[in-house]
Structures are given as C-alpha cells and as structure tokens.
Amino acid sequence: MGLARAVFYLSLLLLWQLAWMWGLPHYILGPLEVLRHFVAALGSEELYGHIVASLLRSLPGFAIGASLGIAFGLAAGVSRRFDQIFSPAVFLTYPVPKIVMLPLFMLWFGIGDLSKILIIALACFYPTFINAYYGARSTPTILVWSALNMGAGRLEIFRKVVLPSALPLIFAGLRVSLALSFIVMFAAEMINARSGLGHLIRVAENSLRFDLMYVSLVTIAILGYLGDSLLRRTRRRVLAWQEHPA
C-alpha cells in the first residue's frame, strides 16, 4: 500500500512537471519551479517578516476564541440555566459567515491588528463552543451518578468526569477552529493589511509576481499542516487512554 501510495503521488507530481514543461499558461508553475522559488524565498528575510505578522494575528485570535469557546461551551453543557440563556444566541448566529463583521470591526477597533485578531477569535469561538457543549452534554449519566455515589463534589465531578469525556469533542472543535483561524487570517489580510501572507499574495497578484504567489501559497500550506499535526500529536498524548484515537 505504501508503495502504491508513493507511486500515485509521485506520478501526479511528475505529470504536473511534464505538463508544465510541455507548456502550461505562465501563471501555473511546475512543482520544481515552485520548490526553487520557495527555497530562494527562504533565504530572504522578507518572507519571515510576513510569517511572523500572520502568526501574530492568527495565534492570539485562535487562543482567545478557542479558550472562550471551550469555557462557555462547557458552562452551557453543565448548567441548564446558562444553557437556556446563552446557547440560543450562539446557535442562531452560527451559520452567519463571521467574516462579514470584519468591516464593522475595522470601524470599531481600527484597521490594525486588533480588529483582525478579534474577528479570528469570533470565528474560532463557534466550533469550540459547539463541540465543548455537546462533549459536556454527552457525558454518560451513569458515570456522574457513580461519582456522586462515591462522594465526589461538584467540582471534582466536573474535573474528573465531565472534562475527560468532553475532551475528544473539544479536540475535534480545536481542529476545526485552527483551520478556520488560518482561513480568516488569510481573508482578513487579503481584504486589508500591510503585512502578512495574505497581503503578500495580493501584492504578488497585482504585480503579476507569480513566483511570490506560489511562495505565499506554499508557506500558508506548510503552516496549516504544521499546526494541524501539532494539534493531532497533542491529542494523541492527552487522549492516550482513548481506545480509538482517530
């Protein structure tokens, strides 16, 4: 299987390279060309500045949105009163594309990084809230009863029963949120920014620098992949007790 897989992907790349050598439109580069430009960009300082600018927007946004989402989601999953007051507002606004609030956020919080961080946080809030909420609600009642029976306090039940059974879904929510944080970061930077990978790709587009376009694309792809695998590795460690870690 491993061999078939390697052959499959290598032949895809080979086909792409061959098609490029045969003559694709000039805005489509071959894989070797992309690699060459990317390595060249790694040697220049400019790219790192954009990477740092982008990460300084997406990571704080993700951290704020995800931690609030988990906290509120768990609270709504545990407390009926809070659930009744808070959850309808969340589920009502859930299908709204959060990015439309960006122009308004720019008016409120300025066109700098704060409005972008907040819009990323807003987007990240929803998946973590909903997953933490369902995670907490799906705690088997019988476990809560047994814990009660054995004399556990409310706090102890939350920490030792509810939280562990909510963790798998919380991680699922984190994974969606992390991917979302990169999308929203990129969108916000494409719409309005003076630095960052989204800005870089806009500049490249406007000045027809196709090499830069692909460099930006490859960089964001690698960042997204690294973030995701880091998260999955953490989950495997934290959820080592789970039978089928997906």
Place this chain on the structure above:
Amino acid sequence: MSRILPFVLVAAALAAWELVARSGLWSPLLFPSLAKIGYELALFVSGSEGLSQAWISLQRALSGFGLAAAAGVLAGMLMGRSRWVAGLLDPLFSGTYAVPKLALFPIFIFVFGIGSLSKIALIFLECLYPIVIITSQGARGVNRVLLWSAQNMGASRAEILRRVVIPATAPYIFAGFRVALPVALIVVIITEMVSSADGLGYVVVYALSSLKTDRMLAVVVVIALLGWLLDRALVALRNRAVYWEKLETYYV
C-alpha cells in the same frame, strides 16, 4: 419562564445596541440605530437591485456546494467502501485539510477568470473536504452484520449498495452537507469581498467604503438570514430523506 429565557440574551443585546446608538457617545457611523438599519433593510429587500445581488451570491454558493456534494459523496463512498481508494486518498485529504484553500484564489482568478467561475471553483474545493471526510467515516462504519445478512439473503453488490450502504451512510452525508453549507456561504462572501463587482460581499465592502454603516449592517442581516434559511431548508430536506433517524442535535 423557560420559554422566554432563550430570547433574553438576544433582546438584551439589541437593547444594548440601541442604547449605545442613542447615547451619542459614539458617532452614528459606528453604531447606527436599529431604526436606520431596519429602514435600510426594508429598502434592500424591497428593491430589485438588492435581491438580484443576493441571488447572484446564492447562485454561486449553491453551484459550488452542489458540485462539491456530488463529487464529495462519490469520493467519500469510494474511500469508505474501498480500502485501496482510502489508502490512496486519505493522506491527500487529511494532509491538506488545515491548509486554507483560500490561498489558491488568486491563482484561480488567473485560471478561471475574475467572474463567477473562480469563486465557484473555490467554494467547491472548500466544501469538498467536510463532505468527503464525514461521508467516508459513515460509509466505513456501516454495520457489518447488516452487510452479511444482505449477502446471505442473496443480495447483489448493487443491491447492497442501494439498500444497505447508502441508507446507512445517508445521515453522515447530510451531516457533511450541514458543515459544508455555511462554508459555501463564508467563501462566497469572502471572495466577493476580495475581488468582485457584484454579490452581497461586494455590497458590504461598497457600503462601507461609502461610509453607509447602516446599509452595511442591513446587508449583514440579509446574509445572516440567508445562512439561517439555507440551514433550515437543509434540515427539512434531511428530515424527509432520513426520516428514520432523528436529528441528534439539541437546539439547531
């Protein structure tokens, strides 16, 4: 009491907004009053211009989503039922899952042009992932006992697919649709905000650059309503198609 509770927060938020708008502490440009937003909303919905912009966005979102639904269900089924296909395609989908496909948009503009096609292509790509991943999970998890009994009773492969695998996977397919539909809306709005001369995303950017915050917020309300209505429609469709399994969500 518990019947009013769900509306308390929404009502409080609206009241707070109106209070801020009327306090005069901030410019009405930052917090236009609800009455002005409502007026613009009525204007937008009653005029043919606004509705045609909404229709353009809706067409793009649904075309991309429809293509992704067709291709995604097919690919997901294949990945779920064939270990070989799964082995080939799994690394592709899980490896590029967290990559913002939006970064491809500038290239798509060159390939498909600046019109609807590049947007539809991007919507297709973004919607494909949740549909493929969730469908393949569902198809992989079809109860083996059901498959065995069908085989035992002499069902052909096509019959098993039609009468066992597809019904068992249907709830997952719809779950994937439900994740993908808001994504379609998000992507259509983003791409229209980034580069377009029509559609709701464009109207938002245009209203803002002409400093008509009230109109912008009215359009935001329209987009929100659209997202909500699409979701409701999908749930209704799902409940008709998968009538034997209750939707296991609490509020939505």
